[in-house]
Amino acid sequence: xxxxxxxxxxxxxxxxxxxxxxxxxxxxxxxxxxxxxxxxxxxxxxxxxxxxxxxxxxxxxxxxxxxxxxxxxxxxxxxxxxxxxxxxxxxxxxxxxxxxxxxxxxxxxxxxxxxxxxxxxxxxxxxxxxxxxxxxxxxxxxxxxxxxxxxxxxxxxxxxxxxxxxxxxxxxxxxxxxxxxxxxxxxxxxxxxxxxxxxxxxxxxxxxxxxxxxxxxxxxxxxxxxxxxxxxxxxxxxxxxxxx
Amino acid sequence: xxxxxxxxxxxxxxxxxxxxxxxxxxxxxxxxxxxxxxxxxxxxxxxxxxxxxxxxxxxxxxxxxxxxxxxxxxxxxxxxxxxxxxxxxxxxxxxxxxxxxxxxxxxxxxxxxxxxxxxxxxxxxxxxxxxxxxxxxxxxxxxxxxxxxxxxxxxxxxxxxxxxxxxxxxxxxxxxxxxxxxxxxxxxxxxxxxxxxxxxxxxxxxxxxxxxxxxxxxxxxxxxxxxxxxxxxxxxxxxxxxxxxxxxxxxxxxxxxxxxxxxxxxxxxxxxxxxxxxxxxxxxxxxxxxxxxxxxxxxxxxxxxxxxxxxxxxxxxxxxxxxxxxxxxxxxxxxxxxxxxxxxxxxxxxxxxxxxxxxxxxxxxxxxxxxxxxxxxxxxxxxxxxxxxxxxxxxxxxxx
Numbered sequence: 001x002x003x004x005x006x007x008x009x010x011x012x013x014x015x016x017x018x019x020x021x022x023x024x025x026x027x028x029x030x031x032x033x034x035x036x037x038x039x040x041x042x043x044x045x046x047x048x049x050x051x052x053x054x055x056x057x058x059x060x061x062x063x064x065x066x067x068x069x070x071x072x073x074x075x076x077x078x079x080x081x082x083x084x085x086x087x088x089x090x091x092x093x094x095x096x097x098x099x100x101x102x103x104x105x106x107x108x109x110x111x112x113x114x115x116x117x118x119x120x121x122x123x124x125x126x127x128x129x130x131x132x133x134x135x136x137x138x139x140x141x142x143x144x145x146x147x148x149x150x151x152x153x154x155x156x157x158x159x160x161x162x163x164x165x166x167x168x169x170x171x172x173x174x175x176x177x178x179x180x181x182x183x184x185x186x187x188x189x190x191x192x193x194x195x196x197x198x199x200x201x202x203x204x205x206x207x208x209x210x211x212x213x214x215x216x217x218x219x220x221x222x223x224x225x226x227x228x229x230x231x232x233x234x235x236x237x238x239x240x241x242x243x244x
Numbered sequence: 245x246x247x248x249x250x251x252x253x254x255x256x257x258x259x260x261x262x263x264x265x266x267x268x269x270x271x272x273x274x275x276x277x278x279x280x281x282x283x284x285x286x287x288x289x290x291x292x293x294x295x296x297x298x299x300x301x302x303x304x305x306x307x308x309x310x311x312x313x314x315x316x317x318x319x320x321x322x323x324x325x326x327x328x329x330x331x332x333x334x335x336x337x338x339x340x341x342x343x344x345x346x347x348x349x350x351x352x353x354x355x356x357x358x359x360x361x362x363x364x365x366x367x368x369x370x371x372x373x374x375x376x377x378x379x380x381x382x383x384x385x386x387x388x389x390x391x392x393x394x395x396x397x398x399x400x401x402x403x404x405x406x407x408x409x410x411x412x413x414x415x416x417x418x419x420x421x422x423x424x425x426x427x428x429x430x431x432x433x434x435x436x437x438x439x440x441x442x443x444x445x446x447x448x449x450x451x452x453x454x455x456x457x458x459x460x461x462x463x464x465x466x467x468x469x470x471x472x473x474x475x476x477x478x479x480x481x482x483x484x485x486x487x488x489x490x491x492x493x494x495x496x497x498x499x500x501x502x503x504x505x506x507x508x509x510x511x512x513x514x515x516x517x518x519x520x521x522x523x524x525x526x527x528x529x530x531x532x533x534x535x536x537x538x539x540x541x542x543x544x545x546x547x548x549x550x551x552x553x554x555x556x557x558x559x560x561x562x563x564x565x566x567x568x569x570x571x572x573x574x575x576x577x578x579x580x581x582x583x584x585x586x587x588x589x590x591x592x593x594x595x596x597x598x599x600x601x602x603x604x605x606x607x608x609x610x611x612x613x614x615x616x617x618x619x620x621x622x623x624x625x626x627x628x629x630x631x632x633x634x635x636x637x638x639x640x641x642x643x644x
Contacts, residue, residue: 048473051638070475078473084466088270089263100259101474103252142470 001026001184002047002153007056009042016042018208019056024186024201026152029179031195032188034205035236040188041081043205044157047186048078060153074102077151079159083142087131091122094130095145102149116144120174136167143174154178156187160194172198196228206236256476260484264458265491274453278492282449283499286442287507293438294511308332309388314340315355319363322355322371325396331389340374350382351375351389366404436520437576440599442504443497443530444569444592447538448545450496451489452562455545458485460558469641478635482546486628489542497534501527521605529608533598536620540591543627550634572596588612589619 002024009017017039024030032040045051047058049069058065058072065072085094092113099109117126120140125133130141139159147154159175160168175198179185189195195202196216204212204219212219212235216228225231268274307330314336316323323333337343340352354372362369373389375382402412462468471481501522508522548565552558572593588594594616601608608616634640 045642050469050472050641070477073473073475076473078470080469080473082466082469084468084470086263086267086467087465088267093263093266097259097263098470098474101256101471101476103255103475105255145470146473 001059001061002155002186003057003059004043004047005057007043007046007058008054009039009046009051010054015208017046017053020205020208020210022203022210022213024153024184026184027179027182028200029175029185029187029198030201030203031199032186032203032205033192033195033232034188034190036190038190038205039208040190040205041157044155044186044188045080048076048080048155049073050080074149075152077146077149077154079139079142079146079154079156081157081161083138085130085133085138085141088129090127090129091133091137091141091144092117092126094141095148098145099148104149112148112150113144116148120144121170135162136164136170139163139167139171143171147178151183153184154186156185158189159187160189160191168194192229192232204232204235211235253477253480256474257480257484257487260476260481261487261491264454264485264488268454268457268488268492271453271457274457274492277453278450278496279499282446282496283503285449286446286500287503290439290442290504291507291511298512298515309385309392310334311385311389312337312340312343312349312352313355314352315357315359318357318360319355319369319371322396325399326389326392329392329395331392340372344374344376347379350379350385353389436603437596437600438573439603440596441569441573443500443534443599444537444541444595445566446500447493447497447534448541448566448569451493451538451542451545452566454485454489454492455542456549456555456558456562458489459546459549460552460555463641464555472641479632482632482635486539486542486546489546490538493538493542494531494535497531497538501530521603526602529602529613530599532613533595533608533616536617536624537591537595540620540624540627543624543631547627547631547634550631550640568592576600585612585615588615591620591623594619 004023005021007017007020008015020039020043022030032043034040042051046053047060047065049065049072053066060072061075063072063075085091086097089097095113095116096109099112104112117123120143122137122140122144125137125140130138133141139162143159154175156175159171163171175185175187179200187198199216201215202213202219203210212222214222219231219235220226220228223231223234225234309330310332312334313323316333316336323331327333334349337348337352340354343349343352352374354374356370356372359369359371371393373386375386377383377386398415401415405412405415462471472478504522505524505527508520511520513520544565545562548561549558552561569592573596575593576596583597588597598608598612598616601612
């Protein structure tokens with residue numbers, strides 16, 4: 001479970017995140033929806049301890065993410081916006097590297113990598129160097145290495161970026177699976193379809209603030225809009241920076 | 245830090261180290277630069293400079309000296325005497341000055357018609373030498389020709405004095421006698437003062453690609469942010485990456501030292517009567533002297549690369565940083581200062597002086613060796629602290 005309170009972060013004079021608050025529960029998929037530049041990535045970067053917030057608190061499974069960064073990272077699986085692989089290493093080696101960095105060694109590494117390769121159905125590419133991989137293949141490897149330590153909480157920044165239809169469907173099924181295992185799945189997106197199709201709970205962000213929060217039905221009901229798309233536009237003030 | 249956390253950190257640092265080494269061993273460009281061209285560049289270049297210079301010096305002294313002579317018919321005796329000393333008279337050019345300007349000859353001797361007359365009368369007989377002193381290759385032949393002429397002139401003068409019943413000794417009221425204290429070893433030291441730079445350069449080139457690849461490269465490939473989401477401190481990551489960079493630099497240096505050892509065997513050092521110590525003992529001391537410098541340079545390279553925004557930018561900065569080690573070499577060549585003990589504690593300068601001591605066959609005492617190691621190690625620790633601090637900044641991870 002991830003709990004965020006009063007989160008603030010400024011870059012120079014730009015207040016990128018301005019008092020974001022929400023809770024992402026276990027066994028649920030929580031979507032952070034907002035136009036480009038709304039502060040989603042910065043919020044997530046603070047959650048996975050890449051950046052320090054100026055103010056506010058973050059608790060991951062009850063651990064303070066500001067002070068206890070290393071312990072929090074053990075509880076998190078992260079698929080950042082930047083998802084570069086080591087192209088001179090094979091897919092397996094890429095995954096094994098992260099497994100070792102999580103403290104695994106020897107046979108345990110092999111076992112976990114085997115599991116991830118089977119789970120993400122990537123037997124065909126596992127032994128290949130990742131240079132020249134398609135977007136879908138790259139995301140698979142990036143997901144596998146993010147989850148190799150079996151984290152309770154999973155954070156994904158725009159996971160659907162650059163994926164084709166088949167890869168997107170596979171990704172959704174995979175995220176639902178993670179939720180059904182009781183994990184806390186938190187992802188950001190500027191694509192309404194993606195959020196609508198997947199989320200149990202939606203947090204709408206604009207200008208660094210949470211402007212609305214609820215299940216898809218609750219959001220429609222609150223705004224009185226017929227479709228979710230209309231609901232978002234009315235919540236954010238404009239449809240700019242959002243994609244259907 | 246508890247024992248458990250230390251073990252975890254060590255495990256992570258070793259993991260990073262092994263991954264960087266493996267990944268870079270698969271990179272053709274890095275392997276070629278760090279393990280083939282880098283280590284070979286110094287020895288081959290040095291061997292070429294050495295052989296070229298020595299061959300020229302040795303050969304010039306013994307080889308026949310071809311000189312175009314104008315008016316040879318006016319001074320057959322002079323010509324015989326010069327030819328006995330190694331001169332080979334060449335056909336006369338129509339215009340001596342033009343022959344020099346067109347580089348057809350390095351020196352032309354012109355014997356004027358009045359030479360014969362002056363010679364008979366016992367008056368000073370002029371011989372003209374045409375050459376261009378601005379040309380470097382004219383120095384040796386002109387000097388040799390003048391020496392030949394002088395030898396002939398003093399023989400002649402002595403004969404004339406004897407004919408008049410005077411002792412030729414009268415002609416030499418003061419006689420300078422050379423007592424050159426340069427040893428063969430010290431005479432070649434100038435040549436060897438460039439040698440330390442080759443070793444420093446090898447270390448620099450050996451680690452350069454890894455320093456860039458593991459920082460600016462990692463960020464540019466967008467893999468730094470995922471890496472930083474692992475439960476490993478940034479200092480630990482940095483340590484692993486630095487260790488990989490230092491390893492490549494040291495392997496590069498080891499190969500270069502071995503190559504120097506091989507090249508050293510083929511250099512015609514015995515002709516110069518010098519000792520060129522490039523053997524295992526030299527190699528051992530060299531590695532010891534260079535060890536802290538390798539860490540210092542790798543840390544500086546990492547610092548610069550981590551600061552750079554892109555791979556290209558890092559390369560540009562590092563090419564500038566590469567000029568830094570030349571400074572002590574140049575300084576010592578231009579201003580041959582007397583080495584003071586404190587100089588050994590200055591990074592780069594200490595290695596330069598130490599290696600020159602070793603090459604001269606004088607060895608290096610333990611106090612000076614300790615000064616080199618302590619001074620450079622201290623600088624390396626400081627550089628690491630600064631790099632560690634920069635590595636912890638938020639700016640480091642974010643690629644956009």
